[in-house]
Amino acid sequence: MGFQKSFKALGDPVRREILSLLRREPMAAGDIAAHFDLSGATVSHHLAILRDAGLVLDDRQGKYIYYELNMSVVDEILEWVSTLRGEDRDEKNE
Incomplete structure (x- = not known):
């Protein structure tokens, strides 16, 4: 993965906060937007960037x-970062 x-x-603090919100549970776009003093269009833009980066998944349910949060991508990033520290995930799980 790139x-x-x-x-x-x-790199954006709003997007990091969105990821923190989604860590707890899946949320509708409007519920995410309610946490910010930003326009709905701006929050939608941030969500599109997160989706394009593979960090979030979206699921349309009616309107x-x-x-x-896409945990497989988050896990991949964490695994790569741990290699920078010289950690091996397999060793940690033993």
């Missing part, structure tokens, strides 16, 4: 779109 889009997406 990390360029993921790290660029993580709502629910977003959730």
Whole structure:
């Protein structure tokens, strides 16, 4: 996986806060937007960047779109970062 889009997406504090919100549970776009003093269009833009980077998944249910954290991509990033520290995930699980 290429990390360029993921790290660029993580560079913005609003997007990091969105990821923190989604860590707890999937949320509708409007519920996410309610946490910010930003326009709905701006929050939608941030969600699109996160989705394009693979950090969130979206699921349309009727007229709502629910977003959730894509843990497989988050795990991939964490695994790569741990290699920078000289950690081996397999050793940690033993």
